[in-house]
Amino acid sequence: MSxxxxxxxxxxxxxxxxxxxxxxxxxxxxxxxxxxGHIAGAVRVDWKADLQDGTRRDFVNKERFEKLxxxxxxxxxxxxxxxxxxxxxxxxxxxWYFKVYGHGDVKLLDGGRKKWELxxxxxxxEATSRPATQYKAKEQDTAIRAFRDEVVEAINTQNLxxxxxxxxxxxxxxxxxxxxxxxxxxxxHIPGAINVPWSQAANEDGTFKSDEELAKLYGAAGLDDGxxxxxxCRIGERSSHTWFALRELLGKKNxxxxxxxxxxxxxxxxxxxxxxx
Amino acid sequence: xxxGCGAPDQDQxxxxxxxxxxxxxxxxxxxxxxSSAYVRLLDASGEFTxxxxxxxxxxxxxxxxxxxxxxxxxxxxGTGEKKLTASAGRNDVTLELV
Numbered sequence: 447m448s449x450x451x452x453x454x455x456x457x458x459x460x461x462x463x464x465x466x467x468x469x470x471x472x473x474x475x476x477x478x479x480x481x482x483g484h485i486a487g488a489v490r491v492d493w494k495a496d497l498q499d500g501t502r503r504d505f506v507n508k509e510r511f512e513k514l515x516x517x518x519x520x521x522x523x524x525x526x527x528x529x530x531x532x533x534x535x536x537x538x539x540x541x542w543y544f545k546v547y548g549h550g551d552v553k554l555l556d557g558g559r560k561k562w563e564l565x566x567x568x569x570x571x572e573a574t575s576r577p578a579t580q581y582k583a584k585e586q587d588t589a590i591r592a593f594r595d596e597v598v599e600a601i602n603t604q605n606l607x608x609x610x611x612x613x614x615x616x617x618x619x620x621x622x623x624x625x626x627x628x629x630x631x632x633x634x635h636i637p638g639a640i641n642v643p644w645s646q647a648a649n650e651d652g653t654f655k656s657d658e659e660l661a662k663l664y665g666a667a668g669l670d671d672g673x674x675x676x677x678x679c680r681i682g683e684r685s686s687h688t689w690f691a692l693r694e695l696l697g698k699k700n701x702x703x704x705x706x707x708x709x710x711x712x713x714x715x716x717x718x719x720x721x722x723x
Numbered sequence: 724x725x726x727g728c729g730a731p732d733q734d735q736x737x738x739x740x741x742x743x744x745x746x747x748x749x750x751x752x753x754x755x756x757x758s759s760a761y762v763r764l765l766d767a768s769g770e771f772t773x774x775x776x777x778x779x780x781x782x783x784x785x786x787x788x789x790x791x792x793x794x795x796x797x798x799x800x801g802t803g804e805k806k807l808t809a810s811a812g813r814n815d816v817t818l819e820l821v
Contacts, residue, residue, distance in 0.1 A: 531776065563799065611770065643771060
């Protein structure tokens with residue numbers, strides 16, 4: 447796996463908008479972003495309505511995922527190119543999610559919507575229609591998805607990478623600073639976790655830093671290559687961005703994303719929590 | 724279901740409680756509001772804290788904490804930056820792009 451297998455440039459994207467077998471998918475939490483303009487031919491996936499169960503806090507099941515992708519006109523052997531706002535947080539989450547369900551060829555558009563907009567590239571309001579398919583997903587690959595019990599067991603034995611901002615890590619803030627701070631769970635982090643904010647893996651235009659810069663970043667933060675790794679944030683998308691950097695770009699083995707993240711861990715009864723403020 | 728990490732509508736006004744510290748304002752270019760500019764909040768050490776795209780009226784808003792912050796705007800129309808010391812309540816910042 448190399449960078450070019452998993453990450454495409456805006457130039458590559460523009461040259462492949464009409465390539466058969468390549469499907470562009472915009473993933474945002476703010477679904478109105480797509481309506482205000484999207485890359486020509488891209489279909490929309492709603493992070494919440496399409497990808498969350500809605501009743502239980504979990505993924506949609508395999509049948510619902512198959513139904514969703516079939517309706518969007520995506521085939522199991524298509525190359526799926528994901529992009530979105532928020533520096534590709536939700537697109538990275540969808541990348542990880544598609545991998546959990548075993549999609550073969552998934553790529554991220556480096557820089558997402560932000561770089562695309564900053565370079566004033568074309569966006570369209572025209573609706574995309576693709577013929578429906580019969581999508582077949584695989585069983586969930588839990589080798590890349592961490593659940594709460596293994597996170598508690600990983601304390602002091604695995605690398606735990608907390609990718610939230612320093613103020614969320616220390617316990618000063620409960621959520622990113624563009625959101626109301628109204629949550630009820632405790633603040634702080636998992637003991638022993640290293641804090642490498644996701645933003646340190648990205649340039650200001652939203653593209654990923656080079657492999658050399660990324661290797662240096664995690665090395666300096668104390669990531670031990672002899673241990674397995676679990677990344678977490680607040681609800682699991684910023685940590686998908688770091689999971690992507692660690693596993694897909696740097697090729698590290700045994701990296702999991704903990705999508706329960708701080709909203710789950712910080713509400714568990716009886717687990718250790720470290721707070722620095 | 725918890726709320727996501729996406730930003731709420733930046734043009735919509737919000738009630739600010741006495742314990743909240745809100746940093747909000749507008750991004751302007753030649754005096755005109757700039758929509759879809761990317762505004763990021765950096766903490767006292769220059770570390771990225773949050774980022775939002777401006778709404779149609781050029782507005783942005785962060786829920787922060789009292790202390791020193793930097794607000795930076797990035798758009799195809801240019802960049803702008805301001806430092807401020809926020810206190811509890813509303814803190815207004817206007818960013819003019821150059």
